[in-house]
Amino acid sequence: MSELQNLDKAYVANTYARFPVEIVRGKGSKVYDTEGKEYIDMGSGIGVTAFGIADEEWKSAVIAQLDKVQHTSNLYYTEPCARLAELLCGKTGLKKVFFGNSGAEANECAIKVARKYAAEKKGAEYSTIVTLQNSFHGRTLTTLAATGQELFHKLFQPLTPGFVHTPANDLAAMEEIVAAHKVAGILIECVQGEGGVIALDADFVKGVAAICAREDIVFMVDEVQTGNGRTGELYAYMHFGVQPDVVSTAKGLGGGLPIGACLMGEKVESVLGAGDHGSTYGGNPIAAAGACNVVARIDEALLASVREKSAYVFEKMQHAKGVKSVSGKGLMIGIETEKPAAEVVKACMARGVLCLTAKTKVRLLPALNIPMEDLEKAVKTILDVCAE
Numbered sequence: 364m365s366e367l368q369n370l371d372k373a374y375v376a377n378t379y380a381r382f383p384v385e386i387v388r389g390k391g392s393k394v395y396d397t398e399g400k401e402y403i404d405m406g407s408g409i410g411v412t413a414f415g416i417a418d419e420e421w422k423s424a425v426i427a428q429l430d431k432v433q434h435t436s437n438l439y440y441t442e443p444c445a446r447l448a449e450l451l452c453g454k455t456g457l458k459k460v461f462f463g464n465s466g467a468e469a470n471e472c473a474i475k476v477a478r479k480y481a482a483e484k485k486g487a488e489y490s491t492i493v494t495l496q497n498s499f500h501g502r503t504l505t506t507l508a509a510t511g512q513e514l515f516h517k518l519f520q521p522l523t524p525g526f527v528h529t530p531a532n533d534l535a536a537m538e539e540i541v542a543a544h545k546v547a548g549i550l551i552e553c554v555q556g557e558g559g560v561i562a563l564d565a566d567f568v569k570g571v572a573a574i575c576a577r578e579d580i581v582f583m584v585d586e587v588q589t590g591n592g593r594t595g596e597l598y599a600y601m602h603f604g605v606q607p608d609v610v611s612t613a614k615g616l617g618g619g620l621p622i623g624a625c626l627m628g629e630k631v632e633s634v635l636g637a638g639d640h641g642s643t644y645g646g647n648p649i650a651a652a653g654a655c656n657v658v659a660r661i662d663e664a665l666l667a668s669v670r671e672k673s674a675y676v677f678e679k680m681q682h683a684k685g686v687k688s689v690s691g692k693g694l695m696i697g698i699e700t701e702k703p704a705a706e707v708v709k710a711c712m713a714r715g716v717l718c719l720t721a722k723t724k725v726r727l728l729p730a731l732n733i734p735m736e737d738l739e740k741a742v743k744t745i746l747d748v749c750a751e
């Protein structure tokens with residue numbers, strides 16, 4: 364093991380099972396390790412580097428802001444934060460944005476908004492948040508409570524109370540839960556990411572939206588992974604013709620800098636007042652300047668190319684030897700392989716392709732602008748490995 368890997372093992376908390384690879388630099392959808400070995404990056408830092416590594420336009424936006432001011436606190440106005448909020452609202456029809464630094468923080472804000480809305484409108488006992496089994500919403504104690512996977516809950520009890528989980532794609536079960544609890548909000552991922560890249564049924568998403576409208580429940584969509592062009596629409600809810608009251612997002616939003624956002628629609632836009640919520644780094648000018656560049660570039664042409672590349676991957680991989688099934692939307696793709704996913708990832712890495720896993724699947728989240736040539740090469744390598 365290299366000196367750096369020993370150092371990391373000795374001093375960095377052991378929360379990550381790292382691969383024995385040190386990435387030192389990259390460009391676009393290619394990254395390089397200490398030996399100069401080239402990899403095609405099919406994970407983009409778990410869906411973060413939306414336009415690849417060291418993208419020139421994104422870099423210019425970030426560096427220009429770095430030369431002006433890197434941080435001011437939220438006591439003062441700064442331009443990137445206001446421009447980013449305007450961009451996000453303009454493209455979604457939502458009305459107000461709270462900025463934090465991560466997906467979990469975006470979801471924390473969403474949950475606070477739902478609880479305060481319900482407390483003021485119906486009474487403090489209307490505090491239950493409904494989420495789906497097999498969901499993933501983050502690692503803080505409250506977003507862990509929201510996460511519908513027991514595996515993550517063990518040994519961290521007691522979690523924040525007031526969360527119930529119901530099966531995905533079962534509207535009758537959702538109706539029962541809503542009838543049995545005093546519900547403030549329902550939070551869903553339109554495509555469950557960590558849960559195995561599983562898109563929800565359109566009827567279910569529409570049905571949940573209808574229940575929320577009927578019962579005056581806050582309808583929240585977690586777009587941390589699915590957002591910002593990832594699924595071939597700006598936000599995944601846009602595939603389903605629904606309008607959420609709250610959208611949380613992060614990952615790809617910053618293009619590689621930490622930022623999270625909680626977007627609030629008309630119903631809840633006035634819920635948060637001064638002092639109700641905050642975050643020292645929230646709306647940080649550098650992260651926001653990078654995010655402005657990312658969001659401005661997610662136009663119809665880019666989304667169409669994401670859908671085309673997605674169709675290419677599905678066509679090549681579905682029914683290929685060693686592949687059981689392909690799931691997901693856009694460039695958020697899960698592959699059920701005959702070999703264990705971890706084995707496929709390891710073999711691909713040896714051949715210069717970096718992939719992710721989600722549950723028992725191989726997961727692909729390449730940069731939205733991955734060159735076709737890199738995508739073709741990566742798909743070929745993955746299929747070679749699956750077929751052997």
Ligand SMILES: *Cc1c(COP(=O)(O)O)cnc(C)c1O
Nearest residue numbers: 465466467499500501556587588
């Ligand atoms: C990654 C993820 C989160 C957590 O985001 P962090 O930035 O790691 O806090 C929450 N929800 C979903 C759907 C995610 O994929």
